[in-house]
Amino acid sequence: MVKTRLRVSMLCVVALSFLALVSTHNTWAQVLYGSVTGTVADQSGAGVPKAHAVLTNRATAVVREADADDSGHYTITDVPPGEYDLRVAASGFKPLTQTNLMVAANTVTNGDARLQVGAMSEQVTVEASVVNLQTEKTDVHTELSEKAILNLPLNQYRNFQTLINLVPGATPGKFQNAIADTPERALSTNINGTNRNNNNTRVDGAADVFVWLPHHAVYIPPAETVQEVNISTNNFDPEQGMTGGAAITVITKSGTNT
Incomplete structure (x- = not known):
């Protein structure tokens, strides 16, 4: 009986240690990195489901990707600080690229996109807004x-x-x-x-x-x-x-x- 309790206690300690390690990694990631979140919509403001967002670091060419949900919302997490190009595409719409999008540590960057109806071969490119109001965090x-x-x-x-x-x-x-x-x-x-x-x-x-x-x-x-x-x-x-x-x-x- 004592051995069984000891074994259970050891398993609990190992499990708690693992959870602590995982949670610590996640919190460090949130502090070190930023994130990009936005809603993909058409010109009427309706969400575009299943749109695909590709975030490319302009200095290293490292790519991060995410798919929008049925409401057109997407989030890309654990993004190293830097300058990025954000390309958003969806079937039946012209792909939209925002250039010079700045991502900072411990900050949520807005990546909203308004798509125009058209062929995928037609490209729309815009400069990212210099002023990026922080609406996703309260710190x-x-x-x-x-x-x-x-x-x-x-x-x-x-x-x-x-x-x-x-x-x-x-x-x-x-x-x-x-x-x-x-x-x-x-x-x-x-x-x-x-x-x-x-x-x-x-x-x-x-x-x-x-x-x-x-x-x-x-x-x-x-x-x-x-x-x-x-x-x-x-x-x-x-x-x-x-x-x-x-x-x-x-x-x-x-x-x-x-």
Whole structure:
């Protein structure tokens, strides 16, 4: 009887460990990546069922695909941040391509498409809207783009954290410890009046927190290697654990085909 209970207990532990591993992977994916969701409709506004959406990364040519449901709605998840072309096609309609569609980490990008009746051989191409209102998520966040990080004034250490001044509710970033304690010269800040120890930084999904000085990040990527920084300061999604002030997600650059 004791052996049976022990065996059942061990199985439960293994099962819970597996679930924890899977859920952790999913939450990391949600923080690191963005997603594209939209509704495919005809010119009258009626949904186009079974439309096919193809998302192509302009730098790497990596392709992600999804099929719309009977209402014309589709979602493409776990999309690495970057610039994309979105092609939507359906039988009896002209394919529509949106170019230069920007996808950011921890953000849902709108991919609505209005198709025109016509032959599949006829192609319609439009430029994606520069202003993309966030309607699918309720968190409050600020995006620091590669362009902003490279072109706006930084401190003498070329630290992207200097731009924390652009985040509503943040105090100016400042040095809190000697260079011997933080050779990366990390900056600390208070968000919305919370303790500076409540901030949580991740670099490409890995925790970047100095255990002995939790208000500091251990590693500060050089500004030239940073693709974007997403800073959530309120209404965090469930995957933003260990955070009370700011959840800071840093995405570094990867290789391209050029």
